[in-house]
Amino acid sequence: MEPISILIVGVGGQGTLLSSRILGQYASHMGYDVKVSEVHGMAQRGGSVVTYVRMGESVASPLIEAGGADYMIAFEKLEALRYVQLMKKSGSIIVNTQRIDPMPVISGTAKYPDGIIEKLSALVETHEVDAAKAAEDVGSIKVVNTIMIGKLAKTMGGDKTIWMEAVKACVPPKTVSLNEAAFNRGYEV
């Protein structure tokens, strides 16, 4: 099989590394080869960050390049648009509705684009998720990651119990039930 390529994009500090850990764990449970390319260092200070996850029988390159991504989880809208060029036209995007203004927008030298969801939808299948609200509904704003993973699991398909095992293996033991609820919530929205 061709590897499945998943992009995780967002703003440094949003905690996207947890999502990539869960996906890595899922791949291991599935018996896949897997590579995850993470961003550490400077971009973690509020910059644009992209993580690549690739899983399949055999994975050589950890990178996802133009036209190569099957799925994207975007924690911030503008970042979804920034990396849309990496998507396959047959791919799917799961985008959190959160908006975080980059500094040029805050300081007034650039404008935050309008109609991002519409732009994305015109290019590739796009699922909008208000992950912050969904997270609050299940009890904590901290489980935004797991909400998004739940939605991805639904979109990607696969055995739900394996997904759940992967989530449980990556979150702090005390928060397992909270994350279980968050995963289910994401799976349903």
Added chain:
Amino acid sequence: MQELLLGNEAVARGAWEAGCTVTAAYPGTPSTEITESIANYDEIYAEWSPNEKVALEVGVGASIGGARTLVCMKHVGLNVAADPLFTAAYTGVNGGLVIVAADDPGMHSSQNEQDSRYYARAAHVPCLEPSTSQEAKDYVKLAFEISEKYDTPVILRMTTRVSHSRGLVELGERENVPLKDYEKDFNKYVMMPGMAKARHRVVEARENQLAEDCNASPVNQVFKKDRKIGVITAGLPFQYTLQALPEASVLKIGMVYPLPMETIQAFAKTVDRLIVIEELEPLMEKDIKAAGIPCEGKDLFTIQGEYSTNMIKKAVLGISEDGIAPAADLPVRPPIMCPGCPHRGAYYIMKKMKLTVTGDIGCYTLGALPPLASMDTCVCMGASIGMAHGMEKARGKEFAGRTVAIIGDSTFMHSGLTGLANVVYNSGNATVIIVDNRTTGMTGHQNNPTNGRNLKGEPAYEIDLTAVCRALGVQFIQTIDPFDLKGFQAGLKEALAFDGPSVIISKRECALLDKSKWNKPYGVDRDVCIGCKTCIKLGCPALVNDGEKVRIDTALCVGCGLCASVCPTGAIKAGE
């Protein structure tokens, strides 16, 4: 058993399995997680040294003392450690000595794109380069073996994508490697001219031997396929080549210095078109051409940035992949100081005072970007102080009265001390701001000699920055909270006017160190806000500029209150 490990974690695992007992390092992206991961192994003594030179000296000492030793740094750290490296190549080792240098093609978090393989050549030491996490682990073990067999330090060259990619790694057991006996050996370990001359001959013979032996080493692998295209490659470009040119024959070089020239000769004869694919400098290509073997290389590829599968397809086969067109004119999202960052106060005042600022390496380097945009220079670790002194010597004392050097606590201990000694010794008037945020921030919060904790988080002696500066002969030293904007401006003004060197210690803890100290998000009273945008000049990402007035993004605000203290109308209020 397999585990999904970062390349850096795999290096640490490899060192542990190889029986390593001592590790020294200075944090630097993309190398930092190696040492953080090593710290989890109780069998290994591990430390953050104040800089890479000291780390390598600790490593050379530990190696001569008989221990298998790992020393880790980023590529530019190897510049700092170059002095011990070049002579440790002469002394050789006792316990194996492996030096990890993590290069940063693409400059994700660096000030240049230098290629560490040149250090291996210049110092006449072997260099290995892995392309996966599994290889990272395996090569560390091999590096220890080579180090002891050939009596030489060995460089393991990592790159950002290998360091920061996770891959499955087969875990092994720890090898029990007893500490080697230590014996005095004046001729081997005391490098004065008489002894060094003899050792230089040893170095040359060793290098020749390695160059011969590596032809038979399994670390260099031939993948025989179609003869139309043959690729010689190393590191991650090997993985890209597998995807881009699945039909091509490939010679994967695991030891990138010295090169297996006989193997390369033989491989070249079996293919019609020979292409060398290596990120950054054409080091292999030049050696191969010098051996009289025709090949393509940098005529097809760039010396800039990272490579990729699509880049190789395009360069070699002329095939472009078309995907969705990139969205046009998107606002960029550069990294920024976090909400609550203590450095913001210092920069706001420096900008207000229109100072010339020689900068340094750390989170505070972000003060160079708009809207704070008040750093004039950034070159290397510790450069701020020497450069401020140089500016004064070029432009005079009056200019020094409008110039400050800004340097972090960890960077000051790394290589600011000597710069400050120089200012004092050579009658300078430089004003130095040490931004002491109680941590090494940019690399992900490592402890350092001034915050009272060691690598393992245990209590350590806390070096007193004020006492250090005083002992160096600085007569004006003030410690100020950078969020006390008035006090900071007054103190800085006084320091600049002071006749002689002066130091301001801008002391406030990094906002990310203890999130329990965060306050409730602030809010803006829109009836009182006049839309003057003074707060926007702070460059805080939690502020939202809606064109007319300002709001606060409560999901991002940590309640530091700095915006409230610059608001002229009192519109910004603490959360309840």
